[in-house]
Amino acid sequence: MSHLVGRVVVGVHGTPGSLQALRFAVGHARALGSTLIPVIAWQAPGGESAGRRYPPFLTEQWADAAEQRLLTAFDEGLGGPPEDLPVQPMIVRGPAGRVLTAIADREGDLLVLGSSRRGPLHRAYYGCPPQYCLKHAGCTVMVVPPSRLALEVERMRHRSRSARTRRTTARAADIS
16 A cells, blocks of 8 residues: 555644644654654735835744744644654645645655534635645545544634623723
8 A cells, every 4th residue: 555655735823723643644654654744825915916125124023933943833733743653844835735736746646634624714815725626636535633632622612702702891881
């Protein structure tokens, strides 16, 4: 089976879902004897527009920040980069879905993504990389669900935000 998958490409951005995808991708790369290609795609704040130009020092800082997020993801997801398999990290400027499908462009590639738990407003503005990749990739795509722990943490955050909103609304009503 290892001759069928030459590279395991994984989208990484530091969220719990992408950390789960990173762990999954490392396990598959080990099992298949494949090269792991962790990819972090980044865009300038506010997105990319055709006429907008940024000073080189800013784009360098944003690229450095993306690289740091990739290193942090390895630390948080695995305790550091795996030393027992070939790893070719990539930090690429552009929309995540397009970047990932451009890199995972070989028939023998496996593209691994975490499932997106972003809200509809975020998806409308930034798009949904898993959906984009499933539609446009020329290789096998695996979308890994978040772990139970990640789901529980998200539920706790949501409850906490809801409670803060209720307290703020109650205080505003008391002031009126």
